[in-house]
């Protein structure tokens with residue numbers, strides 16, 4: 001994983017620093033947060049993602065990399081049952097979230113309240129900065145202004161936005177710059193206190209320095225939640241993800257320990273070519 005200190009043993013196997021070994025062990029025994037079995041997604045009958053089988057464990061950062069049209073966003077969409085609102089999107093297979101089959105859930109909103117999603121471009125609510133972040137806690141029944149103030153400050157700080165907006169919390173979120181709005185979206189996702197946070201190429205609208213600050217926050221957050229990180233920056237997956245899946249043209253080509261994949265230990269040569277920037 002991530003900030004690992006790896007070396008290559010004479011037998012060609014990568015060996016990991018004690019911190020990484022400890023985390024790998026933890027991951028192997030952690031409960032499964034999301035189980036996906038025989039997942040197939042299509043749009044108007046045209047396949048977009050086929051035969052995906054994977055388990056994501058509690059407190060894992062699970063990276064998904066792959067070029068355009070690989071099916072990455074479609075994968076995230078079906079986890080929040082967005083197909084129920086997209087008439088031409090068909091989903092087959094089983095998705096278990098905390099052991100529950102999401103297709104059998106009666107209350108889609110209860111599921112969505114447990115999953116925070118950040119899309120590539122900010123999706124602001126037509127509300128003040130404060131209310132963008134306070135809305136979800138209010139819906140959970142938190143009424144005290146003091147408690148809400150604490151949550152708003154904490155979420156905006158974690159999203160690396162607090163210092164820039166603390167003096168104008170009552171102005172509209174939509175008046176912020178694109179990068180700031182993206183961080184507001186992250187703050188809003190965090191305000192849900194989600195079990196699972198899914199980020200889809202969050203850094204497209206964010207400058208590199210802020211991206212690194214948010215990456216640091218994501219590393220901290222993994223002690224509290226599971227994170228699925230779809231990224232077009234392969235090095236971002238290397239910095240953050242415990243395991244990484246490589247999606248290509250509607251297939252999950254392989255899933256591996258991130259550091260091992262980046263060290264070249266791949267099952268499919270296309271994974272190595274993509275990581276090395278030979279296509280994409």
Ligand SMILES: Nc1ncnc2c1ncn2[C@@H]1O[C@H](COP(=O)(O)OP(=O)(O)OP(=O)(O)O)[C@@H](O)[C@H]1O
Pocket residue numbers: 043047048066067068069070071072073074075086088
């Ligand atoms: N709403 C839709 N209607 C029809 N086809 C769609 C729709 N959304 C996605 N697709 C198709 O499904 C396939 C996978 O798209 P998806 O957006 O999941 O890929 P992606 O890996 O996220 O790509 P990118 O890196 O460009 O975001 C593509 O061929 C795309 O054209």
Ligand SMILES: [Mg+2]
Pocket residue numbers: 072073074200
């Ligand atoms: Mg996408």
